[in-house]
Amino acid sequence: MRFGFRYGSAVDHAAALDRLRTLPRVTLAPLPTPLQRLDRFSEAIGAEVWCKRDDIGSPALAGNKVRKYELVLASALAAGADTLITTGATQSNSARTGAAAAARLGMRCVLLLTGEAPADRTANLLLDSLLGAEVRFAGAVGWQELGPLLERCAADQRAAGRRPFIAPVGASSARGALGFALAYLELLAQLDAIGPAFATSTVAVVHTTTSGGTHAGLVVGRALAARGPRVIGIDAGRVLADPAEGLARLAGAAAAELEADITFNAADIDVRLEHAGPAYGAITGEAVAAIRLLARTEGIVCDPVYSGKGLAGLVAMARDGAFTEGPVVFWHTGGWHAVFDPHYGDALL
Numbered sequence: 049m050r051f052g053f054r055y056g057s058a059v060d061h062a063a064a065l066d067r068l069r070t071l072p073r074v075t076l077a078p079l080p081t082p083l084q085r086l087d088r089f090s091e092a093i094g095a096e097v098w099c100k101r102d103d104i105g106s107p108a109l110a111g112n113k114v115r116k117y118e119l120v121l122a123s124a125l126a127a128g129a130d131t132l133i134t135t136g137a138t139q140s141n142s143a144r145t146g147a148a149a150a151a152r153l154g155m156r157c158v159l160l161l162t163g164e165a166p167a168d169r170t171a172n173l174l175l176d177s178l179l180g181a182e183v184r185f186a187g188a189v190g191w192q193e194l195g196p197l198l199e200r201c202a203a204d205q206r207a208a209g210r211r212p213f214i215a216p217v218g219a220s221s222a223r224g225a226l227g228f229a230l231a232y233l234e235l236l237a238q239l240d241a242i243g244p245a246f247a248t249s250t251v252a253v254v255h256t257t258t259s260g261g262t263h264a265g266l267v268v269g270r271a272l273a274a275r276g277p278r279v280i281g282i283d284a285g286r287v288l289a290d291p292a293e294g295l296a297r298l299a300g301a302a303a304a305e306l307e308a309d310i311t312f313n314a315a316d317i318d319v320r321l322e323h324a325g326p327a328y329g330a331i332t333g334e335a336v337a338a339i340r341l342l343a344r345t346e347g348i349v350c351d352p353v354y355s356g357k358g359l360a361g362l363v364a365m366a367r368d369g370a371f372t373e374g375p376v377v378f379w380h381t382g383g384w385h386a387v388f389d390p391h392y393g394d395a396l397l
């Protein structure tokens with residue numbers, strides 16, 4: 049990758065970094081999240097693993113979506129919105145986070161979830177209602193078909209005298225992704241604090257990707273800093289038709305929000321597709337094994353839909369010798385709520 053040349057230097061990007069640091073934000077997350085060495089897990093897999101604990105926080109406001117909503121909802125409030133409309137799968141972490149963030153900011157929230165209303169409301173779906181969101185079900189529609197349905201939902205809200213704001217799947221707008229550009233800078237500061245050369249010797253940051261805001265933001269943060277560990281995304285189910293292409297496009301749009309002179313091509317994006325299993329939401333044996341190992345060595349819980357697949361990717365890469373040169377950071381994106389949905393939780397036992 050033409051890193052450091054094509055992306056310019058930190059000096060070249062000073063203005064964009066300033067813009068990034070001064071973007072309007074609401075405060076939803078207890079930042080910085082801890083960066084923690086996983087001693088027993090590292091020993092078990094034969095690689096030095098550190099964990100970026102975005103899974104920590106109140107149950108309603110934990111996980112990777114919180115950083116995105118800090119920016120997305122600041123934009124919504126600036127636009128005068130009083131109602132958040134967002135979407136996702138039935139057990140969407142992003143939808144639940146949106147519901148919690150809206151409650152915290154005194155906004156109404158309407159969630160349009162894919163699938164049919166289940167008989168029992170568990171895990172995130174239970175929280176959605178507890179948090180006061182109006183939950184609607186769109187039936188068996190694909191992610192790509194949600195756009196018009198969200199627009200219709202917004203029209204209903206306007207007709208009722210409200211001022212709606214639509215956040216896309218995963219809150220992965222260009223603005224939302226910038227929450228993870230800030231997060232990359234947060235990580236760099238933590239790596240620097242461990243030791244003078246620690247950020248340089250750390251090989252990679254591994255995380256789970258689906259709608260792409262996390263990955264796009266991290267690569268923008270790295271490009272602006274012009275240093276730091278490379279970013280590896282483990283795809284959890286082909287939500288994007290062409291993940292590398294889609295991630296490059298989103299990263300470019302996020303950089304453009306900062307007027308940063310950076311372009312991204314699919315070839316710049318390191319996204320691994322081989323750990324997703326047959327489909328989004330399908331439980332894989334390697335994810336179950338990785339989840340059990342982390343739980344039993346460190347007392348940290350991942351889920352089989354998202355973070356467990358990212359963890360399985362990291363374990364597989366470690367066993368292939370990818371992290372013999374230095375430490376690796378596992379970015380825990382949260383999602384543990386799913387273990388309280390019997391459909392997923394029972395598979396882990």
Ligand SMILES: Cc1ncc(COP(=O)(O)O)c(C=O)c1O
Nearest residue numbers: 141218258259260261262381383
């Ligand atoms: C727990 C968890 N991890 C990772 C992801 C993927 O993040 P992104 O949508 O930014 O690609 C999600 C998305 O919903 C998630 O809920």
